[in-house]
Amino acid sequence: MKVFGLTGWSGSGKTALIVRLIPALTARGLRVSTVKHAHKGFDIDHPGKDSHNHRMAGATEVLVSSPRRWALMHELRDDEPELTLPDLMAKLSPVDLLLIEGFKREPHEKIEVWRAEVGKPLIAAEDPRIVAVASDGPVPDSPVPVLNLNDADAVAAFVVARCGLGG
Template identity: 85%
Template sequence: MKIFGLTGWSGSGKTSLLVRLIPALTSRGLRVSTVKHAHKGFDIDHPGKDSHNHRLAGATEVLVSSPLRWALMHELRDGEPELTLDQLLTRVAPVDLLLIEGFKREPHEKIEVWRAEVGKSLIAPNDPTIVAVASDGPVPGCPVPLFDLNDAEAVAAFVVERCGLG
């Protein structure tokens, strides 16, 4: 399974690019999955649902299944640490390409999504794991290939080539 990432500051457009990139990759016949890091807490469950009540009652894991999908929720209890990316990767079913959103400091190759309007400096000059930048405008001092943030097909072609999936 090949692993490739999208990184960048909050508000830069990582998710927007990712949701355009996935169909550009799957249309090439690739099976694609994603892992997304959320800095803040999140919840995929809803108050009043049975699965939510199971968690509130103290269940460590709740697996919900239907004819369309299944989801496993694992509660980090009693100071249990957040899983590392390597630990998370062992829980993902093998596919052709696993796209990682976030996880800036992990050693996999990444495209940095950068927009001047976010007001943050470019990460790429100081991070050798960033192999390209996608932006909606010029990027002064960009040390790697630069892609138009709105050209998911060009980004997909780069990822496919870089990962040896052609």
């Protein structure tokens, strides 16, 4: 399974790019999965739902299944640490390409999503694991190639070539 990331400051457009990038990659016949890091807590179920009640009652894991999807929720209790990226990856089914959103300090190669209007410095200037920048405008002093943030097909072509996936 090839692994490639998208990183950047909050508000730069990482999620917007990834949701355009996935169809561009699957159109090439690739099976793609994603891992998204959330800095804050999140919930995929809600009060009043059976799965939520199971978790609130103290279940460590709750698996919800239907004819269309299944989801496994694992509650980190007490002082359990957040899982590392390799631990999370081990829980996934194999695919052609795993896209990682966030996890900017992990050692996989990444594209930095950068917009001048966010007002943050270019991470690529300090991180050799960033192999390109995707932006909607000029990127002053970029040490790596700059891709058009609005051209998902061009970004997909770069990722496919960089990961050696053909197509």
